[in-house]
Amino acid sequence: MTGFIAALVEAWGEFKVQKMRVLLSLIGVAISVAALASVVGVGDLVRTSMEQKQEVYGGRTATISAYLSSGAGTPMPGAREAFRELATRYGLQYTSSKEEGAGEFQFPDGVRRTMMTRIDPAYGVIHRTKLVKGSWFAADDAQRLTPALVVNEAFYKAMGRPDLNTQPEIKLLGTTEKTTVLIGVVPDEFQPAQPQAFVVSDVALEPSPYGGRLNFEVWVQPDQADTVMQALQSDLSAVFPKASVDARRADFGARGDPFAPIQWGISGIAGLVMFLGILSLLNITLVTIRYRVREIGIRRSFGATGSRVFFGVLMESIVATTIAGIVGVMGAIILVKNPWLESAIGQGMTEFPPFPISAALIGLGAAILAGAIAGAVPALIAVRVKVIDAIRF
Structure with missing residues (x-):
């Protein structure tokens, strides 16, 4: 537990030192998370709107x-x-x-x-x-x-x-x-x-x-x-x-869920949006890890184990993408709950649903997953670097 907390503190310190580079690299993640959560949120609003319109006639x-x-x-x-x-x-x-x-x-x-x-x-x-x-x-x-x-x-x-x-x-x-x-x-x-x-x-x-x-x-x-x-x-x-x-x-659900194809289509679009964001982040982290080879070699020479280096690099990515995910989810909430968008999509609705918790959890979970994927590959590269070669780099 102490090692995990130490890794989080180290990741936060690295984030503050490299904040400009990290912020620039995470813009794409925040936008992707916002798009993902917005697509899921708008999809839920569309679904609810269609359900309520059907309920007017069938109950x-x-x-x-x-x-x-x-x-x-x-x-x-x-x-x-x-x-x-x-x-x-x-x-x-x-x-x-x-x-x-x-x-x-x-x-x-x-x-x-x-x-x-x-x-x-x-x-x-x-x-x-x-x-x-x-x-x-x-x-x-x-x-x-x-x-x-x-x-x-x-x-x-x-x-x-x-x-x-x-x-x-x-x-x-x-x-x-x-x-x-x-x-x-x-x-x-x-x-x-x-x-x-x-x-x-x-x-x-x-x-x-x-x-x-x-x-x-x-x-x-x-x-x-x-x-x-x-x-x-x-x-x-x-x-x-x-x-x-x-x-x-x-009622409309008498023969199953008529809105399932819409949900699958929306989920596919959201997944594609997030996949592109992960690729963008992975590309940036692979480039930036090359500039930190000497730093990693020095840390290894002072006794840092391979697992510590791996976990540290991984947590740096996860902490950063989690922050980006929170920002992205907040942006999605502001967008989806905009009165103009609600009135445009939900014409005739008697009850507007709150922003779906599932959309926020999916967005935040996708951000953490993106950080894990984008951090694991550079972390493996960092661990495999020989100490003497890293110092000479």
Whole structure:
């Protein structure tokens, strides 16, 4: 242990003596580490961005969708209650029913038939619903005397973009006219988009014309997905023997990791960048060791063993590249967490991830590895030099 500490102190002293040469030789290592960590960090940001965009449609990992159909296109009374009983029995936290239908709203320019989706408040969490304005549904919104609506931007534009603070109202026409209040606006899914409205499933509205088909969604941990999926399939089939039940995963990871090829490609580019940095450093250390042959010969003549010389030269390189690695990782963090870069790559993201620890560890580990490789070869050369020849050099 004492020898190791002594070698570190000696390496640090050599670094201070040769700081200009070392700094110049390590510029390439710092740049390579910064590029390596930045590539891995940006790759993680791209991956997270793609995951979140997929989760808007299919749900988070792992989301199970159970489709319940009566076959005859008629409503199934008690379906939501039965599903909620099952969710309570299994201890499922994030669950939502989903039923798509249509309704006629009285817009300023006339009546429009609009797509309506009945959901539960947890739907917003499952699908990472991002709000442009206003707020999402609360747990007690089903008890409101005036039903609350969350609409897309196309619906909001057709209403004339009213101020949500004034609690703008719009009439839902039908057998009995219903006044609804707008509380939130979500982005359009596609362009051009048609008006779309979301309403809490327990709100008393006219039955949907698609009342014969219900979709129940559950967000669970990936290792629970198969068990919960089979339980929903069997239990819903038992409760509704005449209905068709189809439970399956709907999230992007249902068929494996779709982003693995991207990660492999990014890793290959990062590895190539670091390999070029190691070659550059190795070339510099091989040249500089020739100018230290006499110094090494004198140290050997005063009793320094071959292993001590080898370890000393090796540690000089590792200490220097470690410092360069820290500088490179700090530069990568500044680059990747730049707000402009995050907004450019992560458009539509609801949560920006922190700089990945793996990228910092990979960058720092690559710097240490580069120092070990670039220091081992010159160290072997230094050990093999004969003392008398070195002194005469």
